[in-house]
Amino acid sequence: MLVNYENILSDVVQQMKPSGIRRFFDLAATMDDVISLGVGEPDFSTPWSIRKEAIDVLEKRKIVYTANAGLSQLRAEVANYLEKKIHVKYDSEHEIVITVGGSEAIDIAIRGVVNRGDEVLIVEPCFVCYAPIVQMAGGVPVPIATKEENKFKLKAEELREKITDKTKLLVLPFPNNPTGAIMTREDLEEIAEVLRDTNIMVLSDEIYSEMTYGRKHCSITELEGMQERTILVNGFSKAFAMTGWRLGYLCAPEPVAKQLVKIHQYIIMSSPTVSQYAAIVALKECEHDVERMVKEYNIRRRYLVEAFNRIGMTCFSPEGAFYVFPSIQCTGMSSEEFCETLLEEERVAVVPGNAFGESGEGFVRVSYAYSLRHLMEAVSRITRFLEKHGGIHE
Amino acid sequence: MNELLHLLKTNARLTNAQLADMLGKTEQEIADEIRALEAKGVIRGYTAIINEELAKNTEVEALIELRVTPKRDCGFDDIAKTIMMYDEVETVSLMSGMYDLALTVKGESLKEVAMFVSQRLSAMEGVLATATHFVLKRYKEKGILIEEEDYDERSMICP
Numbered sequence: 001m002l003v004n005y006e007n008i009l010s011d012v013v014q015q016m017k018p019s020g021i022r023r024f025f026d027l028a029a030t031m032d033d034v035i036s037l038g039v040g041e042p043d044f045s046t047p048w049s050i051r052k053e054a055i056d057v058l059e060k061r062k063i064v065y066t067a068n069a070g071l072s073q074l075r076a077e078v079a080n081y082l083e084k085k086i087h088v089k090y091d092s093e094h095e096i097v098i099t100v101g102g103s104e105a106i107d108i109a110i111r112g113v114v115n116r117g118d119e120v121l122i123v124e125p126c127f128v129c130y131a132p133i134v135q136m137a138g139g140v141p142v143p144i145a146t147k148e149e150n151k152f153k154l155k156a157e158e159l160r161e162k163i164t165d166k167t168k169l170l171v172l173p174f175p176n177n178p179t180g181a182i183m184t185r186e187d188l189e190e191i192a193e194v195l196r197d198t199n200i201m202v203l204s205d206e207i208y209s210e211m212t213y214g215r216k217h218c219s220i221t222e223l224e225g226m227q228e229r230t231i232l233v234n235g236f237s238k239a240f241a242m243t244g245w246r247l248g249y250l251c252a253p254e255p256v257a258k259q260l261v262k263i264h265q266y267i268i269m270s271s272p273t274v275s276q277y278a279a280i281v282a283l284k285e286c287e288h289d290v291e292r293m294v295k296e297y298n299i300r301r302r303y304l305v306e307a308f309n310r311i312g313m314t315c316f317s318p319e320g321a322f323y324v325f326p327s328i329q330c331t332g333m334s335s336e337e338f339c340e341t342l343l344e345e346e347r348v349a350v351v352p353g354n355a356f357g358e359s360g361e362g363f364v365r366v367s368y369a370y371s372l373r374h375l376m377e378a379v380s381r382i383t384r385f386l387e388k389h390g391g392i393h394e
Numbered sequence: 395m396n397e398l399l400h401l402l403k404t405n406a407r408l409t410n411a412q413l414a415d416m417l418g419k420t421e422q423e424i425a426d427e428i429r430a431l432e433a434k435g436v437i438r439g440y441t442a443i444i445n446e447e448l449a450k451n452t453e454v455e456a457l458i459e460l461r462v463t464p465k466r467d468c469g470f471d472d473i474a475k476t477i478m479m480y481d482e483v484e485t486v487s488l489m490s491g492m493y494d495l496a497l498t499v500k501g502e503s504l505k506e507v508a509m510f511v512s513q514r515l516s517a518m519e520g521v522l523a524t525a526t527h528f529v530l531k532r533y534k535e536k537g538i539l540i541e542e543e544d545y546d547e548r549s550m551i552c553p
Contacts, residue, residue, distance in 0.1 A: 025551045038551035128553045177553075299401065299416045306415035349550055356553075371544075372405070376412070 016132050020355035024339060028349045035378045036349040036370075040177060042241040042322070043369045044296075047282070047289040050240065054278040063273050068265040070098025070249070071276045077283040078249050085209070086219040088227055094254045097261050098271045098279075102207045102235035102248035107133050108263040109203050109231040109250055110169065114139035118168035123154050124357030125325075126173045127205070139168070145359035148327065151316050152181035156190040163194075169201050172220060175208035178356045178365035179325040180301075180318020185218045192223045201256075202230040207248070208321040210239035210290050213298045215319065221251075228253050231260075236275075238322075239290055240282040245275040297322050300368040300375055307379045308366075311386045322369045325353065327362060331389045335361055341389070346381040398427055399436070404537065406440040443538050455484075455500050455529040456507050459493040460515065461522040470494060473520050482510050493525070504528060 006014065021038075028034050045051075057063070069075065075092040082088055090096055099105040106129060114120060116138035122130045124143045131141035144162050146152040154172065172191070174183040183191070195202065202220055209217040221227040235248025252260060301324065308315040308326040315326035328338045335352035342348050351367075353360030368375060397417055401408060408416075410424045417424070431437045446453070465472050470488050474495060478486045484498045497515075501507035511526050532540050 019553065021551050021553060025549070028550045034550060036546075036550040039548045040552050041548055043546070043548070295397070299397065302418045303412070303416040351551060351553070372408075372416070 012136055012138075016135060019128055021128075021351055024336075024343075024349075024352065024355075027340065028343055031343070031347060034343070034347045034349055035374065035381065037366045037368070037375070037378050038349040038351050039367050039369055040323075041243040041369060042238060042293065043371065044241040044293050046241050046245070047286050049285055049289075050242065050278045050282050053281040054274050057274050057277040061273075061277075066098075066270040066273050066276055068270055069096065069261050070271055071273075071280070074098055074276050074280050074283075075249075077280050078251075081283045082232075082251065086217070086222050088219065088221045088232075090251045091254065095257045096249055096251050097257060097264055098276060099235075099248045099250060099264060100268055100271050101237060101243075101246045102205065102233050103129060104264070104268065104271075105233040105235070105248050105250035106130065106203065106205060108260045108267075109233065109252070110134055110139070111137045111263055112256065112260040113169055113201055113231075115168070117166065119164060119166040121159070121162050121167060121170045121200075122357075123170075123172055123174075123176075125152070125176070125178050125353060125360035125363075126171070126356055127177045128356065130171045130173075140166075142167075143357055143359070145357070146179070146181070147359075148316065148363075152176060152179035152325070153183055153187050154191060156194050159191060159194050163198065163200070167198075167200050169203055170195070171203045171205065173205040175206075175212060175217065175320025177208065177321050178323050178351065178353065178360065179363075180321045180323045182212055182215075182318075182320040183218070183220075184215070185222070188218060188220045188223055192220060192226050195229065196225050200229070202226070203233065204230050205233045207233065207235050207238050209234060211294060211297060211322055212320045213294075213301060217320070231256060236279050236282055240279075240286055241293065242275070242279070242282065245278065246272055247275040247279050297368060300370070300372060303372065304366060304368055304375060304379070307383075311383050313382075313386065322367060324366050324368065325360075325363050326366065328364055329362055331386070333389070335364055339364060342382065342385055345388075346385045348378050348381050348385075398424070399431070402428075402437070402440075443535050443540075445540050446532070453500050453502060454504055454507055455498060456511075457527045457529065458497040458499055458511060458515065459489075459525040459527075460495040460497065461493045461524075462495060463520045463522060464494075465520065473518070476518065477515070480510075480514065482507075493523075 075096040078096050079090045079092040082090060110133045114137040118139045119142045120134045120139050121142050121144055124145050134141045142162055144158050146154055204220050206219055221230050221232050232251040236242040304324045305315055305317050312330045313326035313328060315324050318324055331338055335354045339350055339352045351365040353363030353365060401413060410421045413424045414421045462473050464470050474486050477483055482499050482501060484500055487496045489496050499507055511524055515521060516524055
């Protein structure tokens with residue numbers, strides 16, 4: 001008898017939408033000479049001192065499990081780092097969990113707080129994982145669309161409109177992938193004001209916190225009364241160019257962290273040991289490497305913003321992450337149409353904005369985690385494309 | 395370092411318009427800044443980084459260590475200035491450590507370089523000793539990999 005897989009597989013998983021960029025990815029993979037601006041990870045190599053530490057650890061240590069919550073020295077360094085960067089104190093023994101990338105931190109944070117039927121507010125456009133995880137946890141994702149006219153920041157009234165008595169959690173992803181938007185202290189203060197009287201928790205995904213341009217990152221945990229209602233997620237992938245090391249962390253008030261670490265313990269046991277040792281070096285010794293990379297990103301960011309605005313793909317000047325999010329309105333195409341045609345005609349891959357939520361329609365995400373030489377070639381191809389498709393009127 | 399200099403060091407062929415975009419300035423400002431840097435002598439020249447093997451350049455290059463006796467009043471400057479007058483000499487640096495001056499010298503053949511060292515440099519007044527090391531292969535120059543393509547291991551698209 002043939003197996004009826006539909007009956008075997010879980011309803012939730014079957015109903016989950018495949019990632020919007022998959023089809024596009026497959027298409028790009030069939031072509032030669034594609035110049036990609038489609039990647040969400042740094043182009044830099046992990047700084048050598050971090051890699052050297054990992055090599056030494058492999059040579060000298062037994063690579064065994066660590067404490068569930070992570071090496072206590074690493075948690076202490078995370079606490080130091082956060083105190084230095086955002087002036088917020090966490091008890092490294094009870095409030096910090098080292099996770100498998102920021103991704104696991106997001107997963108266990110959502111699973112740890114959502115009951116069946118709870119609503120989770122998700123600020124969009126955003127990274128693709130939040131809604132599916134909420135669905136797996138039995139919750140209901142409720143998107144809050146941000147707008148270009150507000151530089152894709154979350155506004156208090158947009159938040160207030162979506163809050164119901166079922167709202168459990170707000171996912172606040174800033175600096176934002178894909179828009180590059182940031183929230184300043186004043187922007188966050190408005191949001192905090194709405195949340196203070198409620199029992200809503202915040203999942204603040206600050207994975208791009210080191211990548212801000214012109215001003216320092218502000219965490220919502222810095223605001224009065226907010227640390228106690230926030231699960232802070234961060235990691236090593238973006239700041240230290242360590243995506244493949246799979247290491248992140250979450251910080252939460254002790255009663256929350258105590259429960260979340262149980263999930264981590266059952267599904268993961270402990271995060272990769274070699275990566276944890278290497279991450280200690282990242283936090284202690286690599287501030288200059290981070291500065292060097294951010295400086296480089298900034299040069300590329302300015303270059304792309306100017307270039308896109310010049311060719312008619314209007315684009316607000318993003319202050320964070322490593323993406324620009326230009327409008328493609330001038331071509332009259334949908335995001336997916338634009339990306340497919342651009343790929344077919346000029347062999348340049350960018351990601352359709354709607355892959356990050358419906359409110360991303362009409363935009364594309366362009367990553368500048370690429371060398372200037374690469375970016376310049378891509379810009380000249382996109383310019384040619386726009387000349388042909390009605391973007392440039394001169 | 396000054397961001398403009400940093401960019402020019404990685405690619406001196408960037409146009410003023412491109413530099414202006416990258417640095418958030420106007421083309422005019424960039425032109426003025428570069429002119430000023432050239433006038434002050436901060437920028438001494440622009441050059442290309444070449445894979446000599448692919449360019450089929452058969453010249454040989456050597457690093458030469460020199461131990462010299464410093465002169466009273468002018469120290470090493472005097473002898474360094476004399477040495478750099480030779481066209482064969484590409485770079486001259488004053489070093490800390492076991493020897494005093496480091497030179498790079500280019501010539502058509504090993505013999506030509508060796509003869510230059512023995513006849514010109516060793517014979518110079520104040521030169522106590524020389525050591526010649528021929529360059530067999532250059533891997534990286536001014537931060538740029540000479541042979542390897544920088545291969546992007548990342549997947550083409552990821553969220």
